[in-house]
Amino acid sequence: MYVIEGLNQTKTEFFRDGMPRRIEFTLSLKRVDESLSDMFGDLSAQLNNLQETATSALSDISKTVGGLLS
Known part of the structure; x- marks a missing residue:
């Protein structure tokens, strides 16, 4: 099983109305092993x-x- 440790988001290349045309993100995951009965x-x-x-x-x-x- 994995848990989210971090989420970073960057918005670039905007449309004329200010909405982002490009959204990039980085997701940091951490593996957390559990027994199947716990899961x-x-x-x-x-x-x-x-x-x-x-x-x-x-x-x-x-x-x-x-x-x-x-």
Whole structure:
């Protein structure tokens, strides 16, 4: 994983109205190694949350469609 340490921006070559025609930037990154479990968290808990959310959404859709058809 990387984190942004710095961002520098330079505007040059301007249009007549003052807007920059050319924008250059420099991005400084730093690599930060983590374990996969730190990066992604508990995948089992994420899967359970996703299943619950999908089940709830399908239930809501079913109720809405059922209400429209009756």
